[in-house]
Amino acid sequence: MLIVGENINTSRRRIAEAVEKQDAEFIVQAAKNQADAGADFIDVNAGTFVDRETEYLCWLVKTVQDAVDLPLCLDSPSPEALSEAIKHHRGEPMINSISLEEDRFQGLLPVLTSQPCKVVALCMAQTSMPTTTDERVAVAAELIEKLTNAGVALEDIYVDPLVQPVSVDVNMGNAVLEAIQRIMETFPGVHTICGLSNISYGLPLRKLVNRNFLALATARGLSAAILDPTDKRLMATLLSTRMILGKDEYCGDFIDAYQSGIINKD
């Protein structure tokens, strides 16, 4: 499971304050904490600063990569912000995200094909959001076809099946889990990725719901997750799930994480 650390997002108050004050130290600490906790990519998102998003996103890229030797997940719905931010990135970033929405697709495609990168392909149709499994798989198929035709390698595509809240429709959990499995089976080599928190919108005990969703999604073949790697209970769920699924030889990762204190009995 590839882990994208989600904590550097200006929708979080402390991060927004740090970005506004250009407090590099605070941002670097947030990045290091996630790197130490096992993140493979560090997500950076400055989306709440509508007018200054591009400037702040670029600053985040430079600030984090000056201190942490990890690739970043450049997170914005704006092709403009992404095409600027990628210029400051060392190594191969993950672009989060492209979708079938016309402006977004056409705007971002040149960025994706101009240099090596991974891309999150969000299952958002041109004019609607999919609700059923079939709709999700259909959008995924179209995205994969368009991206690979444009020269993006299948292995660089991370399909986000669009997690929606079970609080508004109890079928949403099954719909997205089933979609993960079908996408992984239908397009061997492609990846699936998602965030966790949408599933629990509108419910109490959201972290508990998110953890169980992660376990179920992992069992269906989810290959990457956008999450808070410093959340020990969440990481314990992930590590134990992988182990149960036979993806952890000699239970090594699970036991290592325990013995090094990354996870504990709480």
Add this chain to the structure above:
Amino acid sequence: MSYQTLLDAVIKGDIKTATEETLKAVDAGENAQDILDQGLIEAMNVVGDKFSKGAMFVPQMLRSAKTMQECVEALKPHFQGNAMKTKGKIVIGTVKGDLHDIGKNLVRMMLEGAGFSTIDLGVDVAPEVFVDKIKEAKADVLGMSALLSTTMPSMTKTIKALVDSGLRDTVKVIVGGAPVTRKYAEDIGADSYAPDAGSAVLEAKKLLNIS
């Protein structure tokens, strides 16, 4: 007549008891508008308030709204002469470029629960579509939702289109959605900001001077 049993049933989302109580009140000779105002709408006020305080959750709110809807259907044939009174007409939609509708749908449901009539234009609604509908329906309030930082400027464009068409003074504007803040609402010249469905109802009432 006390509507306590009806209130409790709507708050709980017990469709069977709520519709029975509604019809019982009709049989007892109660005025349909009173049943609506003092029973159903009052119950939804409680629901909205509890939701805003975190004491009720989205599925419970949906269940209450569904219960109210069923009761209103049962009540409709019993409005003599005048049609149901509405607290005001609200045009609502997700702005151009944005396809998210979950939050917007919750807001619409709670507005209806509070006795407003709503015209939902759906998602990806262009400024001119909002303007045309507001003009046609003589709407009192416009509710706009945006879930993406990239689509928030569509709110500004819609407000500008209202100004250009001379309608800005005829309609109150409420905005909301995850990336939207009170400050942003002020900056773009909206009349109000609602962080959740319960608040949207309170803001709409405040703007229209409804107690």
